Amino acid sequence: MSEAEASPEAEATAEDEGPRTAKRVSGIEKNAKLEVLVTENPKREDSQAYDRFKGYFTLEGEPTVDDALTAGLTMGDIKYDTIHGFISVDGATVEEYEITPRGSRGNDEESEEETLEDDDSDGEDGGF
Numbered sequence: 482m483s484e485a486e487a488s489p490e491a492e493a494t495a496e497d498e499g500p501r502t503a504k505r506v507s508g509i510e511k512n513a514k515l516e517v518l519v520t521e522n523p524k525r526e527d528s529q530a531y532d533r534f535k536g537y538f539t540l541e542g543e544p545t546v547d548d549a550l551t552a553g554l555t556m557g558d559i560k561y562d563t564i565h566g567f568i569s570v571d572g573a574t575v576e577e578y579e580i581t582p583r584g585s586r587g588n589d590e591e592s593e594e595e596t597l598e599d600d601d602s603d604g605e606d607g608g609f
């Protein structure tokens with residue numbers, strides 16, 4: 482395929498893809514009930530996360546977040562596993578949000594040079 486025949490998808494850039502997003506979870510309480518939604522451990526076998534995930538399978542009855550923590554899981558594990566659908570936690574909410582690139586100042590398009598030109602100071606440091 483020549484360059485002239487390249488598909489529009491092949492020419493797409495990061496800017497064309499729209500804003501990048503991520504997910505976060507909130508509302509996880511230690512006394513909230515937890516349910517494991519998978520039957521097999523989804524983590525890489527030779528990892529610490531795999532070993533910790535086994536703790537979910539040791540929980541009996543109607544386990545809580547606190548029970549999972551006692552079994553060796555971390556709050557980070559519980560948040561990650563909730564976001565990725567491996568577990569559910571009563572009262573937890575997963576939301577998607579737009580990632581703001583580092584160094585981005587939002588819609589402020591004023592350059593630093595313009596800011597310096599607008600400075601009303603008389604050249605003194607103002608007592609700083």
